[in-house]
Amino acid sequence: DTGVSQDPRHKITKRGQNVTFRCDPISEHNRLYWYRQTLGQGPEFLTYFQNEAQLEKSRLLSDRFSAERPKGSFSTLEIQRTEQGDSAMYLCASSPQGDDQPQHFGDGTRLSIL
């Protein structure tokens, strides 16, 4: 069990630039989730994949945000035309099938917008 891996760990970019984050889930997990966490808050759900299908997308996810999981393995989260308010920790989690299965989280990607 190598755990959930996220890349990069930190990203600093200028406002208006596009950024892309990658998440590699635990290999046998078919469910994958993206969250955003700001300082002092709990994770906010962004989107959920079961295999390659994106089944749920939060209203928090504006049209500047897009996520993919093309082969049901790794996933990418892209933010276009970044804004100051996008500064946050972006967490990825995965879980196997089963209602009682917990999510396993990666260490996150911290995004800072200058």
Added chain:
Amino acid sequence: AQKITQTQPGMFVQEKEAVTLDCTYDTSDQSYGLFWYKQPSSGEMIFLIYQGSYDEQNATEGRYSLNFQKARKSANLVISASQLGDSAMYFCAMRLLTSGTYKYIFGTGTRLKVLA
């Protein structure tokens, strides 16, 4: 509204004592799951314990137990024999199944400090 409420922004406990972290939830769904996670200062989210809405017994995992009171919609985490390494943020989360898809809602967390 579907919501998780953690009313204690911060808690202190003496080492080796027990502590209860409060969590109340709001949902009209009959089937749901409740999770507790620990987030140390290093940032990773660590799963602690799970309780299903149909589970009649309170969940226990080592020093962690979940005091589930369904009628009151509360799912408090009890940590027994606190250790210095328990100092962290603790999040309560609810898993809902809506239209065949899963959604997780997290509370705002409780910061626990264990005192030597």
